[in-house]
Amino acid sequence: MKYLLIAFFLLLFYVPLLAQHNQLKGTWYSADQEIMVIEDTSGRLENLMQRGEDFSNLVVTKKAISFRRQYYSSRTNYNVLYTDKFDFKILNCNDSVLTVMPVSDFSKKFFLNRGTIRFVKKQYWISKDLKVGKVFFHSSECFGSCPLIDIEIDPDRTVKYKLGGFATEAAKSGHFIGKMPDSTYQFFLLLLQNCQLETLRWNSVQCCDGVVVTLIFYFNKERKYLKSMLPSVITNDMLDFFYTIESKVVFKRTDEKFYMEE
Structure with missing residues (x-):
């Protein structure tokens, strides 16, 4: 019975998170041509943001997205691995709309201190009456x-x-x-x-x-x-x-x- 309860609570936690991960995958545009390309939420593949910058991995929770950029620097003779965190609070997420708030210094600077950013998934961004x-x-x-x-x-x-x-x-x-x-x-x-x-x-x-x-x-x-x-x-x-x-x-x-x- 104990193990059944543990399995039940794990399902309650992971199933909604898995569904959100699937919703996040795709190409997202803002009205100002700010871009998020989320191809992988496991942290194994590269993702893109805005002008096509590569990010080595992505960390997703129920309430946040964090793009990570990792690199070595000549300042420390290439011995130290640096990680820049571009953190966003998820305000809203469904199949077509993703609204986030930059919350780390890197993400705020990257998006020019915008308060909130509303993204629309590519397939839902359709210009009507285009001749x-x-x-x-x-x-x-x-x-x-x-x-x-x-x-x-x-x-x-x-x-x-x-x-x-x-x-x-x-x-x-x-x-x-x-x-x-x-x-x-x-x-x-x-x-x-x-x-x-x-x-x-x-x-x-x-x-x-x-x-x-x-x-x-x-x-x-x-x-x-x-x-x-x-x-x-x-x-x-x-x-x-x-x-x-x-x-x-x-x-x-x-x-x-x-x-x-x-």
Whole structure:
């Protein structure tokens, strides 16, 4: 009987906590494009916060979240392991909304002394009445094996694709055209709806030897231009869509030379 009571109380404690852990998993956005990406609550995998910073582990209780950043420093000859704790009090958590309050010095500074922050899970953050026109994507060469990629997606689902650069084999480079399946195009529109397109912004860093990505959107009679070597984490899924476009559209090589807005 004693062991049954212990098991019962353990279930009362762990089952709600497990349910909360599952609710926390996912990508969360605030209205100010503050980001939490919680992929693992066991403390074994990396998670992300805001600008894509990596955190080695995550500690979750019923009332708090703590991101941990661990590192060694030359100040102590790399002999001491330091841990910075980014602690948040959970004010509300369900399948779609997470409201937290930064409570440690690191978390308060990281979120610019915001009192409370309300996050919405990515799949529930949908921009309504989004009328999308042409979309352009450009990915530059880099100091390495990065191909030069240019893509245009039109509202009639026509896709123009240019592949080139010194890192691309001559047989694979050229101009291509295809028609995107309707189901794939609807998925693409959903990616646009999920990335806060109306207020989306990127860090404008374009230095160094990395790939510089350019996105141009026409929507709701507006034009949005983004260009950066460090795009927002919010657009990761969309960028993956562009980089894997050959698996989504059947292309035919064409002699037509495309001009794509840059």
